Structure formats: C-alpha cells, structure tokens
Amino acid sequence: MIKIAVMGYGVVGSGVVEVFYKNHESIQKKAGKQMEIAHILDLREFPGDPHEALFTKDFNDILNDDEVKIVVETMGGVNPAYDFVKKCLLSGKSVATSNKELVATHGDELLEIAKEKNVNFLFEASVGGGIPILRPITQCLAANEIEEIYGILNGTTNYILTQMINSSVSFEDALKTAQKLGYAEKDPTADIEGADACRKICILSALAFGKHVYPEQVYTEGITKITLADVAYCESAGMVIKLIGKTAKLSDNKVFATVYPAALSSHSQLATVDDVYNAVMVRGDAIGDVVFYGRGAGKLPTASAVVADVIDCAKHLASRKYVSWSKGEKDYVEDYKQDTVAMYVRMKTTQEEVEKAFGKVKFLSYEKAENGEVAFITDAMKEKAFDSILSLVNGEVLSKIRVLDI
Amino acid sequence: MIKIAVMGYGVVGSGVVEVFYKNHESIQKKAGKQMEIAHILDLREFPGDPHEALFTKDFNDILNDDEVKIVVETMGGVNPAYDFVKKCLLSGKSVATSNKELVATHGDELLEIAKEKNVNFLFEASVGGGIPILRPITQCLAANEIEEIYGILNGTTNYILTQMINSSVSFEDALKTAQKLGYAEKDPTADIEGADACRKICILSALAFGKHVYPEQVYTEGITKITLADVAYCESAGMVIKLIGKTAKLSDNKVFATVYPAALSSHSQLATVDDVYNAVMVRGDAIGDVVFYGRGAGKLPTASAVVADVIDCAKHLASRKYVSWSKGEKDYVEDYKQDTVAMYVRMKTTQEEVEKAFGKVKFLSYEKAENGEVAFITDAMKEKAFDSILSLVNGEVLSKIRVLDI
Numbered sequence: 001m002i003k004i005a006v007m008g009y010g011v012v013g014s015g016v017v018e019v020f021y022k023n024h025e026s027i028q029k030k031a032g033k034q035m036e037i038a039h040i041l042d043l044r045e046f047p048g049d050p051h052e053a054l055f056t057k058d059f060n061d062i063l064n065d066d067e068v069k070i071v072v073e074t075m076g077g078v079n080p081a082y083d084f085v086k087k088c089l090l091s092g093k094s095v096a097t098s099n100k101e102l103v104a105t106h107g108d109e110l111l112e113i114a115k116e117k118n119v120n121f122l123f124e125a126s127v128g129g130g131i132p133i134l135r136p137i138t139q140c141l142a143a144n145e146i147e148e149i150y151g152i153l154n155g156t157t158n159y160i161l162t163q164m165i166n167s168s169v170s171f172e173d174a175l176k177t178a179q180k181l182g183y184a185e186k187d188p189t190a191d192i193e194g195a196d197a198c199r200k201i202c203i204l205s206a207l208a209f210g211k212h213v214y215p216e217q218v219y220t221e222g223i224t225k226i227t228l229a230d231v232a233y234c235e236s237a238g239m240v241i242k243l244i245g246k247t248a249k250l251s252d253n254k255v256f257a258t259v260y261p262a263a264l265s266s267h268s269q270l271a272t273v274d275d276v277y278n279a280v281m282v283r284g285d286a287i288g289d290v291v292f293y294g295r296g297a298g299k300l301p302t303a304s305a306v307v308a309d310v311i312d313c314a315k316h317l318a319s320r321k322y323v324s325w326s327k328g329e330k331d332y333v334e335d336y337k338q339d340t341v342a343m344y345v346r347m348k349t350t351q352e353e354v355e356k357a358f359g360k361v362k363f364l365s366y367e368k369a370e371n372g373e374v375a376f377i378t379d380a381m382k383e384k385a386f387d388s389i390l391s392l393v394n395g396e397v398l399s400k401i402r403v404l405d406i
Numbered sequence: 407m408i409k410i411a412v413m414g415y416g417v418v419g420s421g422v423v424e425v426f427y428k429n430h431e432s433i434q435k436k437a438g439k440q441m442e443i444a445h446i447l448d449l450r451e452f453p454g455d456p457h458e459a460l461f462t463k464d465f466n467d468i469l470n471d472d473e474v475k476i477v478v479e480t481m482g483g484v485n486p487a488y489d490f491v492k493k494c495l496l497s498g499k500s501v502a503t504s505n506k507e508l509v510a511t512h513g514d515e516l517l518e519i520a521k522e523k524n525v526n527f528l529f530e531a532s533v534g535g536g537i538p539i540l541r542p543i544t545q546c547l548a549a550n551e552i553e554e555i556y557g558i559l560n561g562t563t564n565y566i567l568t569q570m571i572n573s574s575v576s577f578e579d580a581l582k583t584a585q586k587l588g589y590a591e592k593d594p595t596a597d598i599e600g601a602d603a604c605r606k607i608c609i610l611s612a613l614a615f616g617k618h619v620y621p622e623q624v625y626t627e628g629i630t631k632i633t634l635a636d637v638a639y640c641e642s643a644g645m646v647i648k649l650i651g652k653t654a655k656l657s658d659n660k661v662f663a664t665v666y667p668a669a670l671s672s673h674s675q676l677a678t679v680d681d682v683y684n685a686v687m688v689r690g691d692a693i694g695d696v697v698f699y700g701r702g703a704g705k706l707p708t709a710s711a712v713v714a715d716v717i718d719c720a721k722h723l724a725s726r727k728y729v730s731w732s733k734g735e736k737d738y739v740e741d742y743k744q745d746t747v748a749m750y751v752r753m754k755t756t757q758e759e760v761e762k763a764f765g766k767v768k769f770l771s772y773e774k775a776e777n778g779e780v781a782f783i784t785d786a787m788k789e790k791a792f793d794s795i796l797s798l799v800n801g802e803v804l805s806k807i808r809v810l811d812i
Contacts, residue, residue, distance in 0.1 A: 019692045022691070022692075023551055023691070023692075027548070030548045124546065130692070130694075130696070131693075131696055132538075132542040132545075132547065132696070135541065135542070135545060135546050136538040136541070136542055139541060139714065139717075139718065140538030140542070140711070140714050141714065142713075142717045142718075143426075143433060143709075143713030143714045143716075143717065144429070144710050145429055145432065269678065269699060272673075272675065272678045284710065285428070285429070286421075286425045286428075286429075286536070286707060286710035286713075287537075287700060287701065287706070287710045287711075288700070288701050288704075288706075288707055289700060289701075290536070290537055290699065290700035291697075291699035291700065292696070292697075292699075293675060293697035294693060295695075295696075298694075300691075300692040300693070300694075301693045301694055303692060304550050304693045305546070305549075305693075306549075307548075307549030307692075308545065308546050308548045310549075311545075311549065312548075
C-alpha cells in the first residue's frame with residue numbers, strides 16, 4: 001500500500017482527489033499497486049468534505065510520515081511550495097506538481113535533488129493542463145532532434161483573442177466576460193501580460209533542449225495592446241492573432257525563447273485552437289510537425305495529468321531518467337532582436353513614407369479602417385534591422401505584431 | 407553494447423537505419439546504453455548501400471545471434487512477419503514494429519508471448535506514423551477512463567478528400583495525383599476501401615479498452631463512393647467529409663468499432679486536418695477531448711516512432727507492463743446499426759417524399775445541384791431505425807454519409 005499526500009486543496013488539488021477516487025480501481029490496476037490518500041494539507045477549513053478526516057494544517061504531518069511515498073503539490077506559487085517540495089524530495093518522497101511557477105523557477109535544482117535521492121519529480125500538469133506533452137517530448141520523440149516548439153499555452157488569453165476574432169468583442173469586454181466565466185482571475189495580470197505562458201515556455205525549452213531557461217530570460221509581451229483594428233487588418237490578410245510561446249535551438253548551443261502575440265495564417269494548425277484550449281506544436285528533424293491539443297486548464301483535465309504522474313511514481317518509485325536538465329546560463333538565451341521575423345505594423349503615416357523606408361511591403365485594408373493610418377506586413381528580416389528601418393518612417397506607430405510562418 | 411537487427415529495408419526500415427545513425431549520439435544518451443545495428447534482413451540486393459556489410463537474406467542469422475536483443479520489424483504484411491516476430495519474442499528478443507496488419511491481426515498473441523518471455527513488443531509506429539499516440543493513451547491519460555476515440559488514420563484517403571474539398575478535384579483524379587506523388591500505392595485498395603484505417607482502429611480500441619478487436623469485426627466503408635456533389639452539399643451545411651475510425655465503449659462491456667466517411671462540422675478539430683496528416687481525438691472522462699496531430703506516414707516520421715520504441719526497449723530490456731490487452735471475443739463488438747447517428751442522404755426523389763417518411767429534416771442545396779435530386783440531414787437516431795424509415799421513401803438513394811458531432 002502506497003500512501004499519498006496532497007498539498008493544496010484548491011481547484012486542482014480537490015480535482016486530484018476526485019479523479020483519484022472516481023477511477024480508483026483502474027488507477028491502482030495501472031499502477032500495479034494499492035494506493036490511498038493519507039493526508040491533505042490546506043490552511044482552510046472544509047467542513048463536511050467527504051475526506052475531512054484527512055486534513056491537516058501542519059506540513060510536518062506529511063514530511064514525518066515515512067509511509068508517504070508520493071506527494072502531490074497543487075498549492076501554486078513559489079512560497080511555501082518550493083520549501084515543502086524540496087523537503088519532501090530530500091526526505092525520499094516523490095513529488096508530482098501542477099505548479100508551473102515552481103518548475104520554471106526552481107526545476108533544475110529540484111530535478112537534481114530528485115536524481116540524488118533516487119525519487120521522481122514530475123510535472124506533466126504544469127504545461128498544457130491535461131494535454132500529454134512532457135512525456136511525448138521526452139520519450140515518444142526521443143529519436144528526434146527537436147528544433148522548435150510553438151505553443152498556445154494560456155487559455156485565458158486565447159479565450160479573449162477568440163472573442164475578439166470571432167465576435168469582434170473588444171479586449172476589455174472579452175476580459176470581463178472571461179472573468180465572469182471563471183476563465184480569468186480577478187487580477188488577470190499574470191495571464192494577459194504573458195507571465196503564465198512565459199513559465200510554460202521555460203519548461204518546454206528546458207525539456208526539449210536540456211538546459212534551464214529562467215522566466216526573466218524570456219522576452220515576454222502580453223495581449224493588452226491588441227485592438228479590434230489589428231484583428232480586422234490581419235483577417236483581411238487571412239491571418240489570426242494568437243499569443244505564442246516559442247523556443248528554438250540555435251546552432252551555437254543557444255536558444256531563442258519568447259512569448260508574444262503573433263499573426264498566423266488561418267491555415268496553421270494553431271490558428272484553429274480556440275477558446276480556452278491550448279496546443280503545442282513540436283518540430284523534430286525526423287517527424288516534422290506534431291501538435292498536441294486539449295484543455296490547457298480546468299479542474300479535472302489538470303487533475304488527470306497530476307494523477308497520471310502519481311501512477312508513474314507508484315510504478316517506478318525509483319527515479320526515472322527521462323526528465324532532467326542542467327542549470328541555465330547567463331548568455332544561453334539569445335537576444336530576441338536577433339531573430340528573423342516578418343512584422344505587421346499599423347501606424348499613422350502614409351504609404352509613401354512607409355515605402356521610402358521599407359521599399360515594397362504588403363499594405364492591408366479593411367472596410368472600417370481609420371483614415372490617416374496604414375497597416376502593412378514587411379518581409380522577414382532580423383528584428384534589429386526592422387527596428388532601424390521603422391525608426392526612419394515619419395509617423396506614430398500604433399501596433400507592431402510579429403508574423404509567424406507556422 | 408546492445409545489438410539491433412532490422413527486418414525489412416523498404417521505406418520505413420531504411421528510414422530507421424537513417425534516423426538511428428543520424429542522431430546516434432543523442433539516441434544512445436537517451437537510452438543510457440551503447441547500441442549498434444548488427445543485421446539487416448532483406449531478400450533484395452542493395453549494392454553500394456553504406457550498410458552493405460550488415461545485410462543478410464537468412465532470418466536465422468538474426469534469430470541465432472544471442473547478442474541481438476532488439477529486433478525491428480518493418481517488412482509489412484502478416485507473412486512471414488508473424489512467424490519471424492513470434493520466433494524473436496520466443497527466443498527472448500524484444501520487437502519494435504511498424505506493421506499495423508500484424509498488430510491488428512495477432513497483437514493479443516504476440517503481447518502474451520512478450521509478457522511470458524519478459525521482453526517488449528512495441529508498435530508506436532503502427533498507428534499515426536510518427537505521432538505519439540500509444541504511450542500517451544496508455545501512460546499520460548492513465549488517470550482517465552477513455553470513452554471514445556475518433557481518428558483520421560489514413561493519409562492517402564485524407565489527401566484525396568482534401569483535394570476534393572479544397573480544389574473540387576474528382577475522386578478519380580485525386581487518386582491519380584496521390585499515386586503520382588507517392589501517397590497512394592499502385593493498388594490503392596487497402597487505403598481507399600478503409601482496410602488500413604480499420605487495422606489502426608483495431609489497435610487503438612485494444613489499447614484504450616483492453617481487449618483485442620479483429621479487423622473482420624469492424625464495419626468498414628471506404629471513400630470510393632464520395633462525389634463532388636456530396637462534398638458541395640456538405641460544404642453548404644458547414645461540414646467537411648473525412649474518413650473516420652471510431653471506437654467507443656458501451657456500458658455492457660462492448661464497444662462500437664467502425665470506419666466510414668463522415669461529415670464533420672468545419673469547426674471540429676479534426677476538420678482542419680488536411681492532406682496526408684493524421685490526427686487522433688481521444689475523449690477521457692477527466693480530460694475531455696485531446697487531439698494528437700502529425701504526419702501519419704512517410705519514411706522519417708514513421709522511422710522516428712520505431713526508433714523511439716527501440717530506445718524504450720533498450721532502456722527497459724525487461725517487459726513493460728503498460729501495453730497489454732486480452733484476446734478478443736465474438737460478441738465484443740456491437741452491431742454498428744445499433745449506434746445513434748444523424749445521416750446525410752442524397753437521393754432522387756422529392757422533398758415531399760422525404761418528409762412523408764422522416765418528418766422534418768434539414769434540406770441542403772448548392773449552386774450547381776442536379777435537378778431531380780434532394781439532399782438532407784436527418785436527426786440523430788439508431789441507424790437501424792434510419793434504415794427502416796429510408797426504405798419508406800420512394801426514390802433512388804445516391805449517397806448516405808454519417809454525420810458525427812465531434
């Protein structure tokens with residue numbers, strides 16, 4: 001009998017307990033072991049909860065219970081999750097977490113401790129909610145050299161952009177609806193400014209290329225400046241705007257790692273990923289493009305990914321080798337201005353002014369376009385070069401959105 | 407040092423050797439073992455091939471080499487692959503295969519032998535080419551009870567249908583182009599009549615629900631009867647036609663397992679899977695819908711899936727428990743006529759005749775519709791009931807296509 005502890009009984013944590021007991025029989029069969037939840041850590045009270053007897057407010061009840069071999073961390077945030085998880089690993093317990101902030105910030109250290117202690121530190125739920133992505137990247141695509149990953153990694157922003165694109169709802173109104181529906185938090189900053197997607201691309205980059213990328217190394221731009229005019233101009237060119245996390249391996253053992261809104265062809269497999277769905281596109285040298293699609297958040301989808309990790313931990317109490325990466329380095333992430341992209345630009349100027357600086361570009365128009373502004377798409381060039389040329393154009397820049405050919 | 411043998415040096419087999427040596431360093435690192443290819447079995451001559459020294463025409467060279475621990479089977483077809491694979495497993499060698507016909511026909515028996523002999527029988531490449539799907543279903547979605555799987559499982563038919571839908575090319579012309587491009591074989595029967603997709607849905611059903619489904623138990627309908635008129639009528643209703651493999655668990659421990667062309671909403675995540683791409687949609691009770699998308703065929707994508715299995719075999723020379731299923735049963739697959747579906751029908755009759763039998767239906771039209779024919783979509787009902795009602799309508803039935811709400 002393996003005892004399990006759950007730290008954090010919020011949306012995901014309570015979902016883990018629900019999924020665990022709903023499919024208890026088949027989960028135990030798949031793990032090949034009997035399993036029970038022995039403790040649930042939460043500072044709040046849950047009177048009347050069917051698992052009331054298991055609650056504790058004292059982390060030491062878990063840490064000091066030698067029969068607890070697997071700990072689920074679904075508290076979120078770095079503190080005190082980091083301290084708790086570290087102590088669990090050091091005391092020889094495996095940990096399964098959904099906490100992307102924790103993994104993006106301290107994944108390298110925690111994986112190292114897990115390796116030393118011969119236990120597991122697994123985090124399938126930290127990227128793409130329930131979508132299987134970490135194992136497929138590390139195991140199923142193992143014969144490939146992964147070249148690039150592009151992802152729609154945040155459900156909140158994807159819901160807002162879908163509303164703007166499909167229903168011409170303004171950013172502000174779409175955000176309000178998202179909050180009403182529970183898709184966005186009261187303080188939506190981490191979602192709409194891209195920090196959440198940033199953590200996830202850090203994790204994907206580390207998994208794919210073997211070295212930690214820290215959130216502060218990733219150029220991150222949110223979706224707050226996207227307007228319905230941008231949406232309409234892009235639509236006129238057969239494109240949709242999505243918040244895209246990107247990581248790409250460079251030849252000199254560096255990577256690009258960025259998060260920004262990007263205009264994609266409506267034929268892209270990522271263009272049809274709507275509402276709160278997420279998708280991750282992986283480019284391997286043998287397989288070409290593979291896309292994993294599903295619910296990127298939500299109680300049961302995320303919980304099911306955590307429980308899959310618990311099953312894996314139970315089957316292999318000793319450390320798995322397939323997930324590991326080394327510490328990051330200061331210059332490992334290349335300046336995003338060195339990346340080559342085409343640009344969509346909307347500005348107050350004239351076509352003549354634009355062509356004087358950029359030469360031939362593709363001008364866009366739509367029915368309700370404002371007078372006195374022009375929108376255009378440049379050829380692909382280094383972003384640094386683009387900046388220099390743009391500075392030569394007389395007029396106010398209203399929007400700049402990178403155009404990705406994926 | 408682990409020795410590997412490759413049986414069959416056709417498209418996939420030569421791709422396996424290519425991928426294996428292209429990423430040799432990182433593949434060995436991921437496997438944690440040194441690996442070399444020791445034998446390549448093929449009856450043909452490959453003069454000048456860089457691996458010429460490894461070729462043999464005698465299977466016994468592989469079988470009797472005790473140092474060979476992993477055998478790749480990329481011959482295709484049931485004979486002699488079945489005999490060879492069985493002998494390899496019985497002699498304690500693990501086998502990785504891309505041969506869907508072999509797995510769909512004899513998977514239960516070969517898995518049983520592998521289990522007894524404590525070796526692996528893996529077949530990631532047999533479904534969806536390089537798309538990771540077998541491991542995600544068995545491991546990553548382990549916390550879910552899988553309810554249904556829908557897949558676009560055959561690249562040839564998907565290419566033909568895409569040509570018909572996007573470019574109004576007739577079935578016959580699209581088939582010719584597919585043959586020219588190497589997407590269809592000279593004898594395209596197994597693809598266009600659905601047999602290939604049928605084998606794959608057998609494998610998916612067995613993986614998801616734990617019991618073998620044999621190809622002859624699966625109602626299978628190809629795409630040869632689809633016309634451009636059907637494509638146009640469906641387009642008028644916002645739908646596209648795709649060849650869909652389906653398996654669904656029923657409450658009485660039976661399953662539905664079918665392959666047929668189906669009309670899907672153009673908003674379906676499967677609707678945008680075009681050309682030779684494949685996709686598999688899995689519905690789990692916790693995760694909801696997950697879709698895996700990628701190249702379903704082709705030399706390197708398929709080879710990369712085989713090599714991933716080889717890596718797994720090398721890491722775990724002893725048998726993995728995650729893949730196994732039991733023998734099939736005669737009445738395990740429910741009569742597809744008991745399934746509930748809406749139907750698209752095109753027939754020579756009048757709207758009045760249709761409504762006399764079916765009551766209210768949704769009539770379709772398009773610009774170049776033939777006089778004297780009507781097309782309509784019924785409500786969802788048991789297919790048995792639909793048949794009875796349809797038989798009451800005076801007139802010749804030209805097409806019947808099931809409508810799936812996925």
